[in-house]
Amino acid sequence: MISAKGSDEGAGVIDVWNIDTFDNELRGDLDAHANLIRNHMITSRRQSREHEASDHRMPYPENPHAGEFMALNEHITQLMEARTIRTWHYTRMTDAEIDTLRLKGIYPSSLENIRSRFDAQVVAGAFSQEVADRLFADSPYQSDHLNARSGMFWMTSRPVDIEDGGVAVFLESWGGEAAHFSQEDEAIQDLLKQIGRPRVLEIAMPLSHSRRSSFAAEAVLATYGRTLGCQPDKQVFDLYSQQPLSPAHILAVHSEGEPNFSAMARGYPVGFADLNLGPGGDE
Known part of the structure; x- marks a missing residue:
């Protein structure tokens, strides 16, 4: 199992x-640049407030620390490329699918594995071959949406409350975007809501598998800035893996009816606080 704690080699999992x-x-690199981080963030926030209070006739002021901060951001981005972060995936899956996930791991979306998922539910008796064919024909993956999603498995960088509208739709219906996003048949819509259970997958995501290292760097800098008394904007981002993730990368599966599922982002994981009160999350 992959460690959930950071290590000198960067092999652990970072929140x-x-x-x-x-x-x-x-x-250590963040500590070495604490003054720069503090000065840049304090100046940026002050300039933002001054600009909001102005008549907006003057150009937005340049932060004198911006150049050094951008260089630091690029450096932290390079560090994050070699690291693994904990991520979250909201879905609805059957027990059999979870068993397969634990055995074979996670694979990015493709028409082939979408077809396979539909056919497996026919074998399981969840719906008929006719419904499977209809789902496949109606799937948004048959359109331009395929190019935007094919070869990707999507996650989010922070846990989200299961009642949040941004994730509730994924928990409500089986099959994800490939099945229900463009499905207009109400009977099939109702059927998809009866299959499986809502789940939250907790995943150790190597940033080398994605293209979001810069987003992770921004989030890390914001988190560090808060320890210095700064109030940066909340940095939340979606990311995707373009490579399969082995069973070892699945840290946990939280299912409806379990305590950690209900407490997601509201007590679980321990120490998590959703900074959602203002632009900086803490006003």
């Missing part, structure tokens, strides 16, 4: 929102 999980190398 981009929790400084206690930052490994020694990452934390």
Whole structure:
């Protein structure tokens, strides 16, 4: 099992929102630039407030620390490319699918594995071959949406409350976007809501499998800035893996009816706080 704690080699799993999980190398580089981070963030916030209070006739002021901060951001981005972060995937799956997931791991979306999922539900007796064919024909993956989603498995960088509208739709209906996003048949819509159970997958995501290292760097810098008394904007981002993830990368599966599922982002994971009160999350 992959460690959920950072290490000197950066091989552990980092929560981009929790400084206690930052490994020694990452934390050391942040500590070495604490004054720069503090000065840039304080100046940026002050300039933002002054601009909002102005008549907007003057150009937005340049932050004198911007150049050095951008260089630091690029450096932290390079560090994050070699690291693994904890991510979250909201879905609805059957027990059999979870068993397969634990055995074979996670694979990015494709027409082939979508077809396979539909056919497996026919074998399981969840619906008929006619319904499977209809789902496949109506899937948004048969359109331009395929190019935007094919070869990707999507996650989010922070846990989200299961009642949040942004994730509730994925928990409500089986099959994800491939099945229900463009399905207009009400009977099939109702059927998809009866299959499986809502789940939250907790995943160790190597950033080398994605293209979101810069987003992770921004989140790490924001988290560190808060420990310095700064109030940066909340940095939340979606990311995707373009490569299969082995069973070892699945840290946990939280299912409806389990305590951690109900407490997601509201007590689980321990130490998580959803900074959602203002632009900086803490006003």
